[in-house]
Amino acid sequence: MSVNIVGAYHSQFGKLEDDTLYSLYEKAALGVLKDAKMEASEIDGVFVGNYSGGAFNHQENIAPYAINILSELRHKPMYRTETACSSGSSAIHMAIMAIKSGMMKRVMVVGLEKMTSLDLKGITEALAMATFWPEEGNKKVTAPCMFADLAKGWIKKYQFSEEQLRAQLAKISAKAYSNATENPLAQLQKAKTADEILALPDEKNPVIFAPLRLHDCSLVSDGAAALILEDQSLRKNAGVNIKSFYSAGDYLDSFGKHKSDYFLEGAAYAVEKTLKEAKMDITDIDMAEIHDCFTITELLLYSAMGITSPGKEFEALENGTVFRDGSLPINLSGGLKAKGHPIGATGVSMHAYIYKQLMQEAYGIQLNNKASGMVVNIGGSGTSNAVSILERF
Template structure:
């Protein structure tokens, strides 16, 4: 079934260290860019939903949603809301906009995802991101994102009896895929392709261990950027559109892997994918392209089983077989993903949806999947605490 909600326009800034941009300028560019792409006047928008993880920690600015009025005065007195679910904040904004349109209270909504991270040094960024952990037992005790996903990697190795050397090879292949794809994307933060062999040969001092077994080249980027979408009710009869077939967001325990949830399988993501496919009346084999969460290379690898591409414990087969490569059965992260395109937290989910929208419209910013008709977004917040999945189809 269709949800009765279409995407009719999208915007995606360059991602990276954007020294000339602010949280405000990125918001404004994204909002105006999406409206222009949709050929829609601001006055036709009924509400604005903004994904932003922590403008307070990064930029001393909470209450960012209403800056939409400053950016586009024609939006004054429209309802504006901010969503925050860590790295899935942007997808949560999209899902809230869908619900508003399905309720009948809105006909068109503007969704903006934005984050300006590089104003802080790496210590400040680490502290800001640690607020997405269960603070009393984790963030307050120096547990951060690399710690949590290192726990997932170690749990996976223990569960399936693989060595660090084996895992490192598979993760290098995932990194290499990201770098190669990003090199074709003019909006990506990293533009230099690397092979898996090149990554594995990097000296330890240039590819240091961040948290065993994850190294620097296993980690996504500190980024600035913004993305935006215009959504509208399908009964407005826009023929040049992509429709939402289904969406689902599955919450899980706030604390890290291995406490109340698995340390080797992404249970929340698996639940959300299964629910989304069921609601759409589809199987994973029906997907032509996917943008999935690769905050760390281990995240992407373990998502292969959560999505049903491989059995648990055999996730590496998806990368070794080429299934998830640019010419594979289900190309994953043709944009370069969080790993190489960039990961401005609040913008990430919106950017993932924008990338799939452009793929399905045949207007990809990077590598174009030929004749792509259906796509999936899998966006994770925290240690699998918020799992947002969407299925989109070209009308």
């Protein structure tokens, strides 16, 4: 039983001062139904990806708010998923399983997060709840700390200097900024070259946690995205099919304890499983939206995805593979780095972006006549690794 995407919605990402968690939900629910040309009464259930409405907005139990928006959904099943930064992709995967089980035919998936209501200290505390709290969050270990460990582990394993790594990471940031300038929904729309980033004085690009600097970090964002999924038998016209998907869990602790600190093992496992299920190779994928919560994450995903061998990730940048004109363009949306990273919305945003690309309705840069795309969405320190392959039919 195949599952198709038949509609998508994507809000502006950024500091949305006039929006609340509730208004973001409302815009997403109404917007995706409009895009799918569908009535709420046709929806069998709702899955919501939301990392921490409780910490950010004093609102847990957000899923049933769909009924406040659309009373036709009353008494339909409502679920919220939470797997840190992959919460949105987890909602999609749960919705796919509901359809494949035969219990539902059409499902609405909404991803949303309103992060900017808190100050920096509050945001840091909320995000630290995605760590293993007794040994990490409670001891002031945050996401930059953990991904800095990944960067340091990669440097040590492959005998690179911090300066060599910094030059490669600047290319990733510059690529994200350039792509985002053409995405009207992106949070940052100002281009910077790699040379410009490297030339910034320390006060303009401070060290957040060595070796990672400000321009290596993704954004604090508000936003929402949504999809309508349905059993393929309900619609025969051309569209986009979710050809395969997999979610790989891993140890709830930082890199270098139980998990590698130089290779993204969980992501690699999920990519391999998803490609095998689709009977495809990475060279069959036309584009990808991947998790660049930090620039080091994107760099190491090149090897996890099989684009390069481990320790040779920089080759994907040097030979142009991952740029817009390359054989596998990565993060044409601008990625988390520049498009924005409203945590619960991120995974749904990635899927919505690939869907719109394949439907020739892209937000921003449009690739012509492409048939497939991959989403690689990571939660926590590689603890939840969600991968999907989408294909036009």
